Amino acid sequence: MVNPAGRVVYIMATMNRTRLSLLALLLVGAPAYAAAQGTPPGQCALPDTVRVTGHVRVTERAILNGSGFAPRVALTPAALAKGIRDLYALGQFDDVRVTCEVAGDQTALVVTVVERPVLGTVRVQGASIVGENTLLGKVGLDTGMPLDPARVSRALARIDSIYESRGYYLAEATLDTIPLGQNRVDLEITIDEGSRLAVSGVLIEGNERIPDAEIVGAMESKPEGFLWYKRGAFDETKLAADVGQRIPALYARRGFIDAQVLQDTLIVDRERGKGLIRLTIREGEQYKVGRFDVVGNQRFSTEDVRAFYPFTDEGPTLTQRVTGFVRRRTYYEDVFDSTRWEEATQSLLTAYNNEGYISAQVNPVVERAVGSDSQPIVNLRWEVIERNPSIINRVEIVGNDYTEESCIRRQLSTVPGDVFNRDRLLRSYNQIANLGFFEAPMPPPDVEQANEEGDVDVIFRVKEKRTGNVNFGASMGQGTGIGGFIGLDQPNLFGQCKRGAVQWQFGRYINDANLSYTDPAIRESNYSGTVTVYRTQAKYNIANLGRSLRTGGSLRFGFPIPRSPFTRAFISYGGETVSFGEEGLLGQQDSLLQGGRELRSTLGLDLTRDTRIDLPFPSAGAMQTFAAQLNGGPLGGTADYQRYTGEARGYVTVAQFGGNRVGSQPMKVVMGITGRAGAVYGDPGAFFSVAQFAMGGVQFGEQLRGYPEFSITPAGFDPQGENRATRASFANVFFSTTAELGLRFNQSLYLNTFLDAGNTWREARQFNPTRLFRGAGVGVSVVTPLGPLGLDYAYGFDQYERGVNGQIIPAPKWQFHFRLGQLF
Numbered sequence: 001m002v003n004p005a006g007r008v009v010y011i012m013a014t015m016n017r018t019r020l021s022l023l024a025l026l027l028v029g030a031p032a033y034a035a036a037q038g039t040p041p042g043q044c045a046l047p048d049t050v051r052v053t054g055h056v057r058v059t060e061r062a063i064l065n066g067s068g069f070a071p072r073v074a075l076t077p078a079a080l081a082k083g084i085r086d087l088y089a090l091g092q093f094d095d096v097r098v099t100c101e102v103a104g105d106q107t108a109l110v111v112t113v114v115e116r117p118v119l120g121t122v123r124v125q126g127a128s129i130v131g132e133n134t135l136l137g138k139v140g141l142d143t144g145m146p147l148d149p150a151r152v153s154r155a156l157a158r159i160d161s162i163y164e165s166r167g168y169y170l171a172e173a174t175l176d177t178i179p180l181g182q183n184r185v186d187l188e189i190t191i192d193e194g195s196r197l198a199v200s201g202v203l204i205e206g207n208e209r210i211p212d213a214e215i216v217g218a219m220e221s222k223p224e225g226f227l228w229y230k231r232g233a234f235d236e237t238k239l240a241a242d243v244g245q246r247i248p249a250l251y252a253r254r255g256f257i258d259a260q261v262l263q264d265t266l267i268v269d270r271e272r273g274k275g276l277i278r279l280t281i282r283e284g285e286q287y288k289v290g291r292f293d294v295v296g297n298q299r300f301s302t303e304d305v306r307a308f309y310p311f312t313d314e315g316p317t318l319t320q321r322v323t324g325f326v327r328r329r330t331y332y333e334d335v336f337d338s339t340r341w342e343e344a345t346q347s348l349l350t351a352y353n354n355e356g357y358i359s360a361q362v363n364p365v366v367e368r369a370v371g372s373d374s375q376p377i378v379n380l381r382w383e384v385i386e387r388n389p390s391i392i393n394r395v396e397i398v399g400n401d402y403t404e405e406s407c408i409r410r411q412l413s414t415v416p417g418d419v420f421n422r423d424r425l426l427r428s429y430n431q432i433a434n435l436g437f438f439e440a441p442m443p444p445p446d447v448e449q450a451n452e453e454g455d456v457d458v459i460f461r462v463k464e465k466r467t468g469n470v471n472f473g474a475s476m477g478q479g480t481g482i483g484g485f486i487g488l489d490q491p492n493l494f495g496q497c498k499r500g501a502v503q504w505q506f507g508r509y510i511n512d513a514n515l516s517y518t519d520p521a522i523r524e525s526n527y528s529g530t531v532t533v534y535r536t537q538a539k540y541n542i543a544n545l546g547r548s549l550r551t552g553g554s555l556r557f558g559f560p561i562p563r564s565p566f567t568r569a570f571i572s573y574g575g576e577t578v579s580f581g582e583e584g585l586l587g588q589q590d591s592l593l594q595g596g597r598e599l600r601s602t603l604g605l606d607l608t609r610d611t612r613i614d615l616p617f618p619s620a621g622a623m624q625t626f627a628a629q630l631n632g633g634p635l636g637g638t639a640d641y642q643r644y645t646g647e648a649r650g651y652v653t654v655a656q657f658g659g660n661r662v663g664s665q666p667m668k669v670v671m672g673i674t675g676r677a678g679a680v681y682g683d684p685g686a687f688f689s690v691a692q693f694a695m696g697g698v699q700f701g702e703q704l705r706g707y708p709e710f711s712i713t714p715a716g717f718d719p720q721g722e723n724r725a726t727r728a729s730f731a732n733v734f735f736s737t738t739a740e741l742g743l744r745f746n747q748s749l750y751l752n753t754f755l756d757a758g759n760t761w762r763e764a765r766q767f768n769p770t771r772l773f774r775g776a777g778v779g780v781s782v783v784t785p786l787g788p789l790g791l792d793y794a795y796g797f798d799q800y801e802r803g804v805n806g807q808i809i810p811a812p813k814w815q816f817h818f819r820l821g822q823l824f
Contacts, residue, residue: 044100045075047109054113056183058092066090069098069109092116092146116146117185126191130162138162139189147185156189163193167234169268169275170194198224199232200274206262206281210254218242218250221277234275239264243279251283252338257366257378258284287336290369290377296384299355305382308348310340336378341366348382356389356419358447359454390420392458393450399462403437407497408462410521411435413565420447420456427565429460430613430621437492438462440614440747441665467492497521511537528558528568552576556604566611572604575637578686598686601637603630612651616783617742617750619668622650631684631691641682643691649674665746674738676702679764681732692730695760698792698817702734704758706775706796706815714762717773719801719811731760733767748783756794773798777814792817 050069052060064070067083080098087096095114100107122141124132139155141147156173163171171193178186201223204212216222219242224232243261251259263280289311297305311334345364352360365381395416397408411431413424425445433442439462446459468490487503499518505511514534522529533553554574561567579597605628612621625647632640655669684691694701695712704712710725711718718729735758742752757772777794793816801811 044102044107046073047071047075047100047107049106050109050111052111052113055115057115057118058090058113062090063087063111063113067111069111075109087111087113091148094149115183116148117179117183119143119145119147120180120184120186122187122189124189124191126193129166129168129193135159135162135189135191141187147187152187159189159191165236167196167236168193169197169234170270170273195273197234197268197273197275199234199277200224200269200272201276203276203278204281205279207283209256209283209286210251215247215250215279215281218246220246234266239266239277247279247281249339253340255286255288255335255337256283257287257336257338258282260284285376287368287376287378288334288371289336290371290379292379293381294384295381296386297382299352299357299386299389305348305384308344308351310337310344311380336366341380345382350422352384352386353420353422354424356391356421357386358390358420358422358456359387361385388454391453391455392416392418392420393455394457396457396459397462398459399438400464402464402495403435403462403492403497404495406524407492407495407521408432408435408460410497414458425458432460432462434613434615435492435497436615437464437467437497439465526560530554530556530558532556548578548580550576550578552600554602561607564609567607567609570604570606570608572602572606574600574602574604576600576602576687580686598639599637600631600639600687601635603635604628605630612649614668614744614747616747617670617744617781618649618651618672619653619670619744620651622648624648629691631687632682639683639685639687639691641680641684641691643678643680643684645676645678647674647676667746668744670740670742670744672738672740672742674740675735676737677733677735678702679733688727688730692732693734693760694725694730695734695736695758697815698790698819702736702758702760703738703756704736704773704775705754705756705777705779705792705817706794707773707799708815711799712758712760712773714760714766717798717800719799731762733761733764735759735767735769735772737772750781751779752781753778754792754794775815790817790819 047069049071050064052063055063066089067087068079069075069083073079084096084098087093092115093113094116097112099110099112101110119141121143122136122139124135127135138158140158141151141155152175156175159173160171163169171191174190174192176188176190178188180186199221202212202216202219202221204215207215220238221235221242222232243264247261248259251257260282261279262282263278265278267276267278269275292306292309292311294302294305341364345362349360349362352358352362361384363383363385365383367379367381369377369379371377392414393416395409395412395414397405400408411434412428413431414421414428418424425447429442429445432438433440442463443461446457446461448457448459449455450457468488470486470488484507485503485505487501489499489501489503491497491499493500497520499516499520501514501516504513512534514532514536516530516532518528518530520528531553534551536548536550538548538550552575554572556570556572558568558570561569577597577599606625607627608623608625610621610623610625612618612623614620627645629643631637631642649672651670651672653668654671657667657669658665678693680692694710695704696707697703697709697711698705700709707717708719710729713729714731715728736756737758738754738756740752740754742750744750754777756775759768759772761767774797775794776797777792779790779792779794781791782789793814795812795814797812799811799813800808803809
């Protein structure tokens with residue numbers, strides 16, 4: 001083909017590569033057609049020279065090397081097509097044209113290129129939901145490189161995918177090219193994020209045995225509602241988990257172990273910003289429980305193994321029913337529940353682990369069959385592979401730079417030579433964490449194989465944190481006024497787990513000084529000891545308690561209880577003298593106080609069992625304690641009485657958020673219950689204010705939030721108790737209980753809602769737990785560098801007042817309670 005300029009055009013290739021093979025075919029007829037126009041045959045297929053035009057940035061040699069075109073080299077259609085493809089593959093050109101110029105008996109192959117502009121910078125405008133750096137890292141556009149239109153299109157598609165994965169299906173990204181000269185450009189990506197796609201509804205097809213409401217209730221992807229907390233925001237990850245895990249698990253708990261979600265579709269209404277989730281479910285048959293067998297068990301008898309089997313004639317246990325109620329799980333008789341089967345399998349495996357068989361396997365086998373009544377059933381079997389028990393070879397502690405290893409090892413329930421026990425390993429881990437000397441959460445202990453016999457090494461890894469602190473600042477308390485405090489507290493003295501504390505609190509109404517020292521292991525033994533001395537001078541303005549000066553000290557020894565690793569007993573002795581100012585105690589010149597200085601001599605016995613974890617805001621475990629104080633009699637002193645108190649606390653984690661990454665602390669939703677009771681027998685004399693029980697508020701005596709201090713008396717509620725407390729405000733018997741539901745953020749912050757109830761009585765025979773004063777509210781507890789802080793706001797349901805005619809008028813109201821500094 002000869003154009004008016006005398007050129008024979010072999011092929012013109014543009015970015016539309018689909019035309020390449022068609023145009024290349026023209027080369028076959030080019031020599032014959034050229035000969036018909038007077039051009040010697042074969043000249044265009046065997047060029048004498050090769051020239052390159054249009055290039056600026058890319059050198060001619062690079063273009064020729066990349067194409068394979070060369071003088072006196074036969075140019076076949078295949079070679080021409082390959083050369084053009086290779087030039088495009090360099091990623092440097094937007095257009096490539098190949099022509100042949102004929103001048104006499106000389107031919108020249110001319111390669112004309114159009115270079116792509118070089119990308120300068122990429123900017124993102126309008127991004128807030130997704131960070132700019134995140135988007136730039138995903139688009140895959142490299143600055144300083146030729147700009148590839150195909151990569152730009154893929155970059156915009158990636159941006160759409162990022163927003164869709166976060167539920168923003170209405171987001172739009174537009175691209176602007178900004179020329180800079182010298183064939184360079186900048187790109188600006190403008191994003192209109194729009195609103196997050198809201199799920200307007202869930203359409204379920206194919207379900208007959210389980211209603212729509214229960215299926216949607218098991219899903220995380222829920223439709224929006226009228227209330228602010230039911231926004232129904234769409235999340236692709238949650239929907240994937242719903243389809244792949246939650247819905248099949250719901251059906252599997254009902255015996256439909258073959259149920260499948262055949263199809264899930266999201267129908268998007270972009271104009272309204274709504275999405276409809278459509279699910280197609282195949283339920284399959286419902287299976288009931290058939291025969292059960294166990295094979296391979298030697299360490300445990302078949303009867304012992306059957307104790308773990310969940311499908312019995314007795315049905316679920318009380319614990320399972322309570323857990324099912326909390327988790328909204330219903331147990332169905334005779335119906336196979338895959339969740340219960342998996343939990344039972346894990347319990348059996350844990351039992352083997354606790355006996356040292358950490359390499360044991362318990363394979364749960366589920367065999368589908370048909371019963372005699374044509375009902376689909378599953379025959380269940382545990383196939384046990386026990387192997388040999390593992391012995392603990394070594395226990396290592398790594399990371400303790402300040403705390404002595406012997407101090408940490410005293411917390412261990414797992415020692416070398418023992419058969420491996422997973423429960424004792426967990427107990428050791430919690431006891432080390434409860435020391436409070438190391439950063440939380442501690443990484444779980446490593447269990448590594450020590451030899452070919454299956455023995456193991458256990459490694460605890462800790463990271464020291466600052467424990468000692470000097471506190472100083474201001475404090476305020478109900479009844480104690482404004483003052484200051486200075487304190488030194490080191491719970492890990494000398495790195496030996498010994499505790500030393502010096503505190504001085506002073507102000508208008510109070511002047512306290514005390515010194516204490518605790519050794520948890522006297523001479524490296526299992527016996528602990530604490531010595532305390534104090535001098536307290538106070539004038540309380542609450543109820544005009546009066547001015548007092550108390551001086552005393554105590555000595556306390558603790559020792560373990562055999563075969564009960566969480567239980568310790570304590571015996572103590574203390575002596576105290578007290579004297580009162582001219583106004584006396586509670587503003588009364590009681591004849592009891594006319595003798596001047598009073599003396600108390602006390603022998604104490606305590607028994608405590610504590611399995612709590614995550615202190616100071618426990619998330620699991622329990623604590624029970626009983627204390628007896630014997631005063632006077634053969635011990636001497638001016639007071640002769642006995643005082644008994646008991647307390648029980650229990651905590652359980654009902655939900656947990658985060659904390660999956662090593663080094664992070666999960667937030668936990670914790671449920672707790674507390675019960676306290678006490679009784680005094682005898683005559684406490686001048687010490688009735690510290691021996692007997694006052695109730696109300698949080699500052700003095702027994703806690704009952706929602707009521708003023710001293711307002712709960714043996715005679716009933718006293719609305720003026722805080723201002724006019726008398727000796728009659730103190731009782732010989734009390735009982736109180738608290739239920740709480742809290743959110744534990746970490747070891748320093750705890751929010752909770754609570755319900756308090758309690759009352760006091762003059763004598764034990766008057767005790768009536770059905771007549772309790774109730775309070776409920778919210779609270780926050782914070783551990784700060786200057787000391788702990790507690791704030792509570794509670795509503796007293798049973799407050800009342802007397803009318804003008806003396807009648808009782810209900811007057812419930814809110815009460816604010818706070819404790820700051822050393823008064824926490």
